[in-house]
Amino acid sequence: MNHNREARAWQWGGHTVLLIYSAACILPFLLLFASSFTDDKVIMQSGYSFFPEKFSLDAYRYLWNESTDILRSYGITILITVAGTAFSLAMTSMLGYPISRRDLPYRHPLAFYVFFTMLFNGGLVPTYFVYTQVFDLKNTLAALLIPGLLLNGFNVLLMRTFFMTTIPPAILESAKIDGAGEIRIFYKIVLPLSLPILATIGLFQGIAYWNDWFNGLIYITNPKLFSLQNILNRIMLDIQFLSTDPALSAQASGSMDLPTASFRMAIVVIGVVPILLAYPFFQKYFVKGIAIGAVKG
Amino acid sequence: MENRKAGKRMRLLKTYAPLYLLTIPGLLYLLINNYLPMLGLVIAFKDVNFSKGILGSDWIGFKNFEYLFKTSDAYVITRNTILYNSAFIVLNLIVAVGVAILLNEIRSKLMARFYQSVVLLPYLISMVIVSYLGYAVLSMDTGFLNKTVLPLFGMDEIAWYNEPKYWPYILTFIHTWKGAGFLCVVYLAAIIGIDQEYYEAATLDGASKRQQIRSITLPLIAPVITMMTLLAIGRIFYSDFGLFYQVPMDSGSLFNATNVIDTYVYRGLMQLGDIGMSSAAGMYQSLVGFVLVLLSNYVVRKFNRENALF
Numbered sequence: 060m061n062h063n064r065e066a067r068a069w070q071w072g073g074h075t076v077l078l079i080y081s082a083a084c085i086l087p088f089l090l091l092f093a094s095s096f097t098d099d100k101v102i103m104q105s106g107y108s109f110f111p112e113k114f115s116l117d118a119y120r121y122l123w124n125e126s127t128d129i130l131r132s133y134g135i136t137i138l139i140t141v142a143g144t145a146f147s148l149a150m151t152s153m154l155g156y157p158i159s160r161r162d163l164p165y166r167h168p169l170a171f172y173v174f175f176t177m178l179f180n181g182g183l184v185p186t187y188f189v190y191t192q193v194f195d196l197k198n199t200l201a202a203l204l205i206p207g208l209l210l211n212g213f214n215v216l217l218m219r220t221f222f223m224t225t226i227p228p229a230i231l232e233s234a235k236i237d238g239a240g241e242i243r244i245f246y247k248i249v250l251p252l253s254l255p256i257l258a259t260i261g262l263f264q265g266i267a268y269w270n271d272w273f274n275g276l277i278y279i280t281n282p283k284l285f286s287l288q289n290i291l292n293r294i295m296l297d298i299q300f301l302s303t304d305p306a307l308s309a310q311a312s313g314s315m316d317l318p319t320a321s322f323r324m325a326i327v328v329i330g331v332v333p334i335l336l337a338y339p340f341f342q343k344y345f346v347k348g349i350a351i352g353a354v355k356g
Numbered sequence: 357m358e359n360r361k362a363g364k365r366m367r368l369l370k371t372y373a374p375l376y377l378l379t380i381p382g383l384l385y386l387l388i389n390n391y392l393p394m395l396g397l398v399i400a401f402k403d404v405n406f407s408k409g410i411l412g413s414d415w416i417g418f419k420n421f422e423y424l425f426k427t428s429d430a431y432v433i434t435r436n437t438i439l440y441n442s443a444f445i446v447l448n449l450i451v452a453v454g455v456a457i458l459l460n461e462i463r464s465k466l467m468a469r470f471y472q473s474v475v476l477l478p479y480l481i482s483m484v485i486v487s488y489l490g491y492a493v494l495s496m497d498t499g500f501l502n503k504t505v506l507p508l509f510g511m512d513e514i515a516w517y518n519e520p521k522y523w524p525y526i527l528t529f530i531h532t533w534k535g536a537g538f539l540c541v542v543y544l545a546a547i548i549g550i551d552q553e554y555y556e557a558a559t560l561d562g563a564s565k566r567q568q569i570r571s572i573t574l575p576l577i578a579p580v581i582t583m584m585t586l587l588a589i590g591r592i593f594y595s596d597f598g599l600f601y602q603v604p605m606d607s608g609s610l611f612n613a614t615n616v617i618d619t620y621v622y623r624g625l626m627q628l629g630d631i632g633m634s635s636a637a638g639m640y641q642s643l644v645g646f647v648l649v650l651l652s653n654y655v656v657r658k659f660n661r662e663n664a665l666f
Contacts, residue, residue: 062559065564065565066565069461069565070461070462070463072458073458073459073461073462074462074467076454076455076458077455077458077459077462077467077471080455080471080475081470081471081474081475083533084474084475084477084478084533084537085474085477087489087492087493088477088489090489090492090493090500091488091489091492094492102498103497103498105503105504106495106497106498106499106500106502106503106504107492107493107495107498107499107500107503108500108503108504149381150381150382150385151382153378153379153381153382154378154379154381154382154383156375156378157375157376157378157379158379160375163372163375164368164369164372169379169383172383172386173382173386176386176390176391178646178649178650179394179642179645179646179649180390180393180394180642181390181392181393181394181395181396181397181638181642182393182397182621182638182639182641182642183618183621183622183625183634183638184396184399184400184621184625184631184634184635184638185392185393185394185395185396185397185399185635185638186389186393186396187625188396188399188410189388189389189392189393189396192410193392194388205389206389207389209385209389210382210385210386210389212386212390215382240374241372241374241375241378242374242377242378245378266480269482270481270482271482272482272483272484272598272602273597273598277622277626288482288484291484291485291488292484292602295484295487295488295491295602295605296605296606320498323488323491324488324492327485327488327489330484330485331481331485334480334481335477338473338477338480339473342473342476345476345480346472346476346541349476349538349541349542349545350541350542350545
């Protein structure tokens with residue numbers, strides 16, 4: 060009897076706390092959506108609000124007029140995300156597999172070479188000079204793809220652990236007896252057996268590329284090469300950013316005033332919607348991936 | 357004899373040549389992305405002059421460091437970095453463990469999954485987007501706080517982006533909002549891994565939920581908590597650049613409360629062109645950061661060899 064009451068109290072208490080926490084996580088997004096559909100003059104008067112006093116699509120109409128830049132940045136983000144994830148998975152598994160082989164001579168020094176990058180790093184200044192002075196990546200798409208993101212020691216070691224614990228050496232042995240070469244074994248046997256870890260690391264790499272604004276901030280000054288996040292970043296500091304494009308502002312000026320306050324929210328909505336829509340589909344793998352990563356590579 | 361040994365080694369290398377070949381792109385990338393910048397740390401000892409090239413610039417010994425530590429900046433950025441990270445570590449720990457325990461208690465599987473997805477939502481979005489969410493709430497003229505919440509209490513508008521005193525709270529709140537969901541999933545995985553028999557036995561003995569949490573759940577996930585916390589302490593000298601740069605919108609009047617080592621290095625390099633100071637601060641961070649990572653790992657090892665990085 061007493062236990063029943065205690066159990067019920069826990070359910071009530073748990074739901075209450077978790078509902079409040081969940082609300083805190085969701086409400087800012089609702090504020091964003093609602094505000095993007097609110098008339099600009101109303102926002103100027105009574106601020107961003109959850110309930111649009113006067114519904115308006117002006118912000119989206121303006122966005123539509125300026126869609127060239129936004130569509131291009133979308134294209135760049137998608138290209139970089141797909142290419143980055145693909146290269147990253149290829150390089151991570153190609154490095155993780157050999158150092159997972161217990162029979163490989165010098166595998167310990169190789170693993171240490173990977174591992175040491177997790178302990179010590181040169182930091183921003185020398186990295187910046189390597190990518191701008193030694194390699195001339197400034198204002199190239201490669202600058203969005205390569206620095207910092209392409210491969211990291213943690214993922215390599217995570218993959219190595221997966222190979223070591225789930226690929227039975229006997230399979231490799233018998234393939235070798237059948238006359239298969241190492242490279243063939245790698246992509247015909249090892250990779251197909253490793254889909255779970257490839258999916259997990261691919262998902263996290265994909266999110267990292269989609270969300271990255273840092274490389275664009277330091278290596279890209281040409282707005283034609285901006286990713287979606289960089290466009291958002293620029294508009295935050297300079298709301299006129301899109302309309303300062305001379306060719307566009309000539310057509311747009313006069314025809315429409317910039318609905319500043321609602322436009323700011325509308326542009327984030329189009330930035331955040333793709334990832335929110337995709338989230339339910341990868342949610343399960345995302346949660347699993349976090350647990351795997353924390354348990355250690 | 358020598359010959360035969362060399363021959364054997366050649367044969368060995370030949371069998372493994374394809375495997376070594378596979379490692380080349382990755383090793384090359386780490387060389388460029390990680391090892392070259394480590395060597396590049398020497399520019400902290402140079403007076404960088406672009407007309408002479410970086411390698412040709414004059415050596416000036418510890419001058420850059422002398423300048424850096426003479427300014428009050430060095431103190432402010434070190435203090436901010438460490439204090440913020442300490443607050444983050446403590447708060448993250450409390451929120452994440454608390455929420456994980458509650459999530460585990462929820463009987464409705466559907467609701468539990470819903471809560472878990474939702475608390476991870478902030479972790480999924482970029483800091484640029486977070487800065488917009490922050491702006492919607494904090495903006496002087498149109499923010500939700502100034503226009504809706506403060507009037508309810510009859511309070512005046514606050515120029516949030518110009519008042520440093522609020523920012524320690526704002527940044528700590530946002531960091532916890534964004535990051536606690538991640539840790540919560542980690543702890544929940546640990547709690548789910550606990551053998552149910554402990555709880556069954558405890559219930560038979562008449563132990564209350566609270567007693568079970570105190571004497572079963574917490575002690576059994578303690579190793580995971582210790583490991584995650586020590587790893588975070590090892591990284592206490594590094595901060596989330598996006599949080600401190602994007603969310604305060606690079607507002608100059610907030611620097612005293614928002615400047616950390618990472619933002620200082622960035623501004624020195626990209627905005628002020630003060631490469632000497634910037635590289636000195638960067639090297640200071642790299643070295644102290646390295647020592648702290650080694651130390652925290654040493655401590656993790658003492659607790660639990662399994663969980664140590666090395």
